[in-house]
Amino acid sequence: MKFKLVYVGEVKINPKKRSQHLQDIRNVLSPQLKRLSEISPYNVIKEKLQKKGKAIKTVGGVKFFPLITPDLDLLAELDIQILHPELLETPKADIDNRMKTLLDALKRPQSQHEISENIDKDEVVYTLLDDDHLVTKMTINTSHLLYKEEMPKKNRDYELLIIITVNIKASKGTPDNLAVIV
Numbered sequence: 001m002k003f004k005l006v007y008v009g010e011v012k013i014n015p016k017k018r019s020q021h022l023q024d025i026r027n028v029l030s031p032q033l034k035r036l037s038e039i040s041p042y043n044v045i046k047e048k049l050q051k052k053g054k055a056i057k058t059v060g061g062v063k064f065f066p067l068i069t070p071d072l073d074l075l076a077e078l079d080i081q082i083l084h085p086e087l088l089e090t091p092k093a094d095i096d097n098r099m100k101t102l103l104d105a106l107k108r109p110q111s112q113h114e115i116s117e118n119i120d121k122d123e124v125v126y127t128l129l130d131d132d133h134l135v136t137k138m139t140i141n142t143s144h145l146l147y148k149e150e151m152p153k154k155n156r157d158y159e160l161l162i163i164i165t166v167n168i169k170a171s172k173g174t175p176d177n178l179a180v181i182v
Helices: 018-035 043-053 095-106
Strands: 002-009 058-059 062-068 076-085 123-128 135-144 160-170
Touching: 002 018, 018 062, 018 123, 043 062, 043 095, 062 076, 076 095, 095 123, 095 135, 135 160
Parallel strands: 062 123, 076 135
Antiparallel strands: 002 160, 058 062, 076 160
C-alpha cells in the first residue's frame, strides 16, 4: 500500500536546537499521518495496534503513535522527492545530512533527550516509523523548485518542498497486517 506525505519547510543539516527542529518537522507530518490512520485501509493499523495495546508509545512523558512498527511486522520503502530553490551548481547543504535530519523526524524519538522541551505533552504525535531501521529501501531525487518567488520572503532560499511516497511492506504476512499489505 502506498501513500504520500508532503512537507514544506527547512531541513537543517546541523541545527543548534536539533530536538526542536525535528519536532517542527513532525508537527507538519503528524496531522497527515493522523488523518491517514482514520481512513481505510490504513485505519486497520491503528485498530490492530490498539487491540494489542501497543498503539501509543510514551517517551519522556510524550505520547507517540508510530504507524510502521515491528509490532505488526511492517516495513517501509521510501521514495523521497526534494525540490529546492537553490541555483544550479551552488548547493547550500549536502543531501546526506538533510536526509539524516528528515529520517530522524520521521521516526519516534528513542529517548527523552531527543524530545523538544516545547512539545505539548497532552497531544499524541503521529510518526511514520517506530524506528528508522524499518526502512528497507530509500530513493532520493532532487530537483529545482521553480516557484521560489511565491514563497514567503523570510525563508524562500531555504525552504524545501518534499514529497515522500511511502510503500508499506511486511517482514512476514500475519492476520494483523494482511489488510494493509494486500
